[in-house]
Amino acid sequence: MSLIAFLGAIELGLIYGFVALGVYLSFRILNFPDLTVDGSFPLGAAVAAVWIVGGGDPWVGTLLAVAAGGMAGIVTAWMAVKLKILNLLASILSMIALYSINLRVMGRPNIALLADDTVFTPLESLPISRYIVFPLAILVLLVLVTLLLNRFLNSEMGLAMRATGENPRMASGNGINTSIMVLAGMALSNALVALGGALFAQSQGSADVTMGVGTIVVGLAAVIGGQSLIPGRSILVATLACLFGSILYRLMVAVALNSDFIGLKAQDLNLVTALLVGFALVLPRFRRRRRAA
Amino acid sequence: MMRRRILSALLGSLMLNGIVLAGIAHADSVSLGITQIVEHPALDASRQGVLDKLAEHGYVEGDTLTVDFQNAQGDTAIAAQIARKFAGDRPDLVLAISTPSAQAAAAAMRDTPIVFTAVTDPLMAKLVNDMDAPGGNITGVVDAPPLEAQLQLIRDMFPEAQRLGVAYNPGEANSVSQIEKLQELSPGLGFELVEVTASRTSEVMGAARSLAGRVDAIYVPVDNTIVSALESVVRVGHDANIPVFTGDNASVERGALASLGFSYYDMGRQTGEMILRILDGESPGDLPVGTVEMLELILNQGTADRIGYTIPAEFEEQAVEIIAP
Numbered sequence: 021m022s023l024i025a026f027l028g029a030i031e032l033g034l035i036y037g038f039v040a041l042g043v044y045l046s047f048r049i050l051n052f053p054d055l056t057v058d059g060s061f062p063l064g065a066a067v068a069a070v071w072i073v074g075g076g077d078p079w080v081g082t083l084l085a086v087a088a089g090g091m092a093g094i095v096t097a098w099m100a101v102k103l104k105i106l107n108l109l110a111s112i113l114s115m116i117a118l119y120s121i122n123l124r125v126m127g128r129p130n131i132a133l134l135a136d137d138t139v140f141t142p143l144e145s146l147p148i149s150r151y152i153v154f155p156l157a158i159l160v161l162l163v164l165v166t167l168l169l170n171r172f173l174n175s176e177m178g179l180a181m182r183a184t185g186e187n188p189r190m191a192s193g194n195g196i197n198t199s200i201m202v203l204a205g206m207a208l209s210n211a212l213v214a215l216g217g218a219l220f221a222q223s224q225g226s227a228d229v230t231m232g233v234g235t236i237v238v239g240l241a242a243v244i245g246g247q248s249l250i251p252g253r254s255i256l257v258a259t260l261a262c263l264f265g266s267i268l269y270r271l272m273v274a275v276a277l278n279s280d281f282i283g284l285k286a287q288d289l290n291l292v293t294a295l296l297v298g299f300a301l302v303l304p305r306f307r308r309r310r311r312a313a
Numbered sequence: 314m315m316r317r318r319i320l321s322a323l324l325g326s327l328m329l330n331g332i333v334l335a336g337i338a339h340a341d342s343v344s345l346g347i348t349q350i351v352e353h354p355a356l357d358a359s360r361q362g363v364l365d366k367l368a369e370h371g372y373v374e375g376d377t378l379t380v381d382f383q384n385a386q387g388d389t390a391i392a393a394q395i396a397r398k399f400a401g402d403r404p405d406l407v408l409a410i411s412t413p414s415a416q417a418a419a420a421a422m423r424d425t426p427i428v429f430t431a432v433t434d435p436l437m438a439k440l441v442n443d444m445d446a447p448g449g450n451i452t453g454v455v456d457a458p459p460l461e462a463q464l465q466l467i468r469d470m471f472p473e474a475q476r477l478g479v480a481y482n483p484g485e486a487n488s489v490s491q492i493e494k495l496q497e498l499s500p501g502l503g504f505e506l507v508e509v510t511a512s513r514t515s516e517v518m519g520a521a522r523s524l525a526g527r528v529d530a531i532y533v534p535v536d537n538t539i540v541s542a543l544e545s546v547v548r549v550g551h552d553a554n555i556p557v558f559t560g561d562n563a564s565v566e567r568g569a570l571a572s573l574g575f576s577y578y579d580m581g582r583q584t585g586e587m588i589l590r591i592l593d594g595e596s597p598g599d600l601p602v603g604t605v606e607m608l609e610l611i612l613n614q615g616t617a618d619r620i621g622y623t624i625p626a627e628f629e630e631q632a633v634e635i636i637a638p
Contacts, residue, residue, distance in 0.1 A: 128490075224417060
């Protein structure tokens with residue numbers, strides 16, 4: 021793996037770090053398996069891309085993307101909480117609907133941003149290579165968002181949200197409005213995912229309606245993988261573990277892309293990635309057992 | 314602590330491996346990185362066309378040509394990672410097959426020459442600003458089907474036809490730009506367009522059935538989703554005696570009545586020619602974006618018999634291939 025490929029994997033891992041945080045929030049904190057992310061990731065990309073191509077400020081476009089993602093989360097939560105549709109099914113409905121909505125938002129399946137000013141454009145004039153400065157900038161934003169998220173989850177409302185996910189009956193018995201908590205949590209979760217989508221489109225130069233496929237899989241791999249490699253009960257450790265998982269996943273893909281030297285072909289990529297991630301998951305357990313024996 | 318050490322050792326050894334391999338790849342031969350969004354007969358045929366053309370001119374894969382072929386398995390994030398891998402490996406030239414792969418390559422590399430193929434609208438995709446003088450490090454060949462010639466073929470074979478059904482996937486950039494052009498062209502040729510959409514292959518059957526009884530002919534553009542499930546459209550055509558025309562020639566063998574198009578293999582060969590010129594020292598920015606000029610008419614006699622259509626002699630003479638029943 022070359023340095024540029026390595027940094028590229030880090031950059032994508034950091035961008036998908038926002039997705040990992042979002043999935044952590046829905047899947048771990050709210051105990052809500054949420055497939056909406058497959059639609060809210062491209063939604064974020066679509067909204068930002070349309071705004072930017074229309075001549076708007078890229079930061080405003082990114083904020084609009086975040087807001088749109090939040091709304092997608094609210095719709096899913098509303099179907100689950102108010103219409104009493106099963107969580108998973110509600111999120112599937114949102115995911116399917118968002119495919120059409122994303123096409124509507126963009127007006128066509130692919131919007132290119134290769135020639136437009138994005139949030140990354142000011143960084144390109146710096147004397148440092150973009151391969152280094154892009155991931156650094158995303159890292160700064162990601163650390164900021166992670167710290168804010170930690171602060172929120174340790175606030176009074178955050179604790180109420182965690183209680184809602186842990187034991188809804190007990191939470192509402194203690195006077196917590198669990199419906200509001202699910203709505204707010206899902207909004208925040210999908211807002212984070214949409215932020216990831218908006219940044220992805222801007223760093224990669226295009227928004228495509230198909231780019232959301234499998235977002236949930238990557239998100240879950242990051243959350244579950246990261247947490248099993250870095251176990252810990254505190255929110256800070258857990259969120260950092262998710263980010264670590266996201267970066268590790270991308271590194272594994274980068275390694276898989278270089279696997280031709282052992283006779284593997286391009287079509288084996290997903291299998292190799294799955295094996296590498298699986299290996300990374302069982303490795304620590306295997307070592308622990310050996311040490312115990 | 315232990316865990317961290319293992320991980321860094323693992324990463325270290327992998328990076329070392331990569332560097333050693335990159336060293337071998339650059340020794341004494343031309344290196345070509347190929348990034349392709351997904352494996353699919355048409356895209357594979359274009360890749361083969363490129364490799365065959367290069368081989369004829371002395372760049373033989375495994376000998377004087379080192380090929381690093383990567384396919385993103387339909388995932389745009391992986392396409393981005395492949396582009397970054399090439400940005401780091403610095404092959405002599407990158408071949409990007411399909412729009413998303415080309416966009417990812419263009420975003421990641423500003424110096425390495427990039428040649429795209431199987432891109433329908435490079436202006437819309439912002440790969441180039443000017444088709445005649447692309448500038449920068451990128452040029453290529455477009456796969457825009459000759460829609461006007463194809464509509465004219467339907468008009469000539471079926472002078473009475475009025476309503477023309479088209480099935481496409483609204484999620485494919487290439488299809489949407491074809492549909493927009495069809496909408497522009499059809500009134501001039503006396504067609505009224507009836508559009509149906511399918512977002513995945515399982516929906517194609519339903520979409521095709523909804524056309525039965527509403528249209529006089531069906532046209533299938535170059536659309537990955539519809540072409541993957543072409544048999545569903547063909548069956549509807551057979552059952553309702555509606556002629557099915559396709560934008561790509563390969564589909565006629567699968568039961569469409571006729572197509573006036575180009576082969577992806579030929580497009581690949583034309584792309585290969587462009588690559589040869591760049592390897593000879595020309596700059597990609599100076600090479601105009603190419604279109605495939607050679608059109609071939611292919612007819613299916615079995616389908617004609619099925620729907621009770623007698624192919625006029627003039628078309629039989631024109632056809633480069635008539636598929637026997």
